[in-house]
Amino acid sequence: MKNGTVTRRDFIKLGTGAAATGLAGKVTILEPLRLAASPRPVPPSDTIRFAILGTGVEGCSLLTATLPIPGVECVAAADLYDGRHIAAREALGGKDIETTREYRRLIDRKDIDAIICATPDHWHRRVVEEACEAGKDVYCEKPMSHTVEDGLAIVASVRKNNRICEVGSQRVSNILYAKAKEIWDSGKLGMVDSIQAGWDRNTDFGAFQHPVPPDASPQTIDWDTWLDGAPRRPFDLGRFFSWRRFKDYGAGLAGDLFVHLLSGIHFVTGTNQPAQRAYSSGDIFYYKDGREFPDLLWTLYDYPKFKVVLRCNSNNSEEGEFFRFYGKKGTMLIDGKSVTFKPEAPSHQMDSYTILGWPRKLREQYEAEWKKEHPLPKVGEFKIGHDETEVFTTPRGYSDHTQHLANFFQAMRTRQPVVEDEVFGNHTAIGCHMSNQSYFNRTAVVWDDAAQQIKAA
Numbered sequence: 001m002k003n004g005t006v007t008r009r010d011f012i013k014l015g016t017g018a019a020a021t022g023l024a025g026k027v028t029i030l031e032p033l034r035l036a037a038s039p040r041p042v043p044p045s046d047t048i049r050f051a052i053l054g055t056g057v058e059g060c061s062l063l064t065a066t067l068p069i070p071g072v073e074c075v076a077a078a079d080l081y082d083g084r085h086i087a088a089r090e091a092l093g094g095k096d097i098e099t100t101r102e103y104r105r106l107i108d109r110k111d112i113d114a115i116i117c118a119t120p121d122h123w124h125r126r127v128v129e130e131a132c133e134a135g136k137d138v139y140c141e142k143p144m145s146h147t148v149e150d151g152l153a154i155v156a157s158v159r160k161n162n163r164i165c166e167v168g169s170q171r172v173s174n175i176l177y178a179k180a181k182e183i184w185d186s187g188k189l190g191m192v193d194s195i196q197a198g199w200d201r202n203t204d205f206g207a208f209q210h211p212v213p214p215d216a217s218p219q220t221i222d223w224d225t226w227l228d229g230a231p232r233r234p235f236d237l238g239r240f241f242s243w244r245r246f247k248d249y250g251a252g253l254a255g256d257l258f259v260h261l262l263s264g265i266h267f268v269t270g271t272n273q274p275a276q277r278a279y280s281s282g283d284i285f286y287y288k289d290g291r292e293f294p295d296l297l298w299t300l301y302d303y304p305k306f307k308v309v310l311r312c313n314s315n316n317s318e319e320g321e322f323f324r325f326y327g328k329k330g331t332m333l334i335d336g337k338s339v340t341f342k343p344e345a346p347s348h349q350m351d352s353y354t355i356l357g358w359p360r361k362l363r364e365q366y367e368a369e370w371k372k373e374h375p376l377p378k379v380g381e382f383k384i385g386h387d388e389t390e391v392f393t394t395p396r397g398y399s400d401h402t403q404h405l406a407n408f409f410q411a412m413r414t415r416q417p418v419v420e421d422e423v424f425g426n427h428t429a430i431g432c433h434m435s436n437q438s439y440f441n442r443t444a445v446v447w448d449d450a451a452q453q454i455k456a457a
């Protein structure tokens with residue numbers, strides 16, 4: 001291995017996902033960006049101090065992902081289920097931080113610079129607005145908004161208070177996506193007319209049926225506060241732990257997974273607007289557990305220069321997570337661990353089909369001319385298969401969560417733009433809402449930019 005470039009044999013030994021593509025060609029392990037929340041060691045007085053609101057699955061992942069970032073420190077966590085106060089401390093390696101059910105206490109603390117919001121979606125707007133009003137910068141989980149109105153309000157609040165806001169689709173900070181963008185920008189794909197992406201899973205938890213911890217009860221959970229902004233209901237552990245199934249709190253497969261796919265596509269293609277039109281189809285095929293969102297969802301989106309097809313299937317995982325960008329001169333694939341560029345070999349086939357209806361003399365004349373213009377390559381110059389294929393992969397242990405959080409903290413210090421701000425996050429969230437609105441109303445929908453609304457097509 002030399003300068004991050006490995007032979008195919010080295011690569012297979014590394015055992016990464018890209019090896020499974022079985023493609024010949026050059027394989028490169030990409031170098032992660034430096035984790036620079038601060039360019040040099042930071043004295044304790046200059047450390048960024050942050051609090052996290054919501055320390056469930058994602059909140060705990062984020063806390064652990066902050067640990068390698070220099071110059072930042074979690075000082076407090078709020079959650080409405082007491083077990084998650086313990087989980088938060090454990091995610092920080094046992095650090096003794098303030099934990100509370102009262103998120104507002106943390107927003108009011110003057111010694112806290114930033115808030116990470118990892119609550120369910122129906123709480124995002126309130127947390128971001130209150131944090132911005134209190135002068136905090138905010139890292140808000142994806143999908144940024146629960147409704148179109150929430151998204152517009154978040155954008156307005158961040159702007160009004162002149163805050164930094166990073167939205168949490170961490171893949172846009174992934175070195176794979178930076179490489180994919182470089183390939184896109186180089187024009188190597190030629191004209192791209194379509195992009196297909198999907199995220200298929202075949203597990204109960206992948207389909208939003210999450211186990212309930214044995215100590216969960218009305219005594220250990222503040223159910224009333226959790227419901228705030230949503231209709232009142234009796235205590236319901238299924239809703240508390242598996243909220244993505246219900247419209248009052250989440251946005252189903254679109255809000256959970258399409259948002260990552262749309263963020264990746266917008267980032268790579270340099271798109272910063274919602275899709276113009278969307279049409280969805282899907283159904284609840286297997287998980288008939290009272291959920292409102294489908295367990296299979298397809299959406300076809302129109303963008304000005306290409307079409308996008310997204311799919312999430314909860315009942316078959318054959319293709320896992322993938323993106324395919326189809327260009328006239330090549331195809332680019334992204335999977336969980338690699339980016340592959342496959343040039344599309346120009347066709348060197350004579351059109352022997354159309355000339356079937358020509359008189360023999362004209363056919364022979366055409367054939368002779370074609371062969372003169374397309375001489376056979378000399379022996380030794382033949383290229384078989386995609387030997388120009390390039391594969392790029394991440395090093396073992398690479399975390400785009402850490403990279404994305406580092407981007408946020410660095411922007412806090414420099415007051416320079418983040419990679420995924422509230423406007424970008426709003427546009428991808430609108431794409432999710434378009435998908436759902438089309439699915440539920442059984443009609444195509446359009447984004448009316450002047451009215452800032454989704455309307456029936």
Ligand SMILES: NC(=O)c1ccc[n+]([C@@H]2O[C@H](COP(=O)([O-])OP(=O)(O)OC[C@H]3O[C@@H](n4cnc5c(N)ncnc54)[C@H](O)[C@@H]3O)[C@@H](O)[C@H]2O)c1
Nearest residue numbers: 054056057058059078079080081103118119121141142168
């Ligand atoms: N970026 C990613 O890859 C990724 C992955 C998973 C989840 N998410 C997002 O993260 C968010 C949380 O998802 P999750 O899977 O961790 O959910 P979760 O249910 O596991 O955790 C959410 C926690 O928020 C707490 N909470 C709710 N309202 C609160 C409030 N007002 N104050 C304090 N705590 C409050 C709840 O008590 C709960 O423990 C969602 O927006 C989700 O879409 C992002």
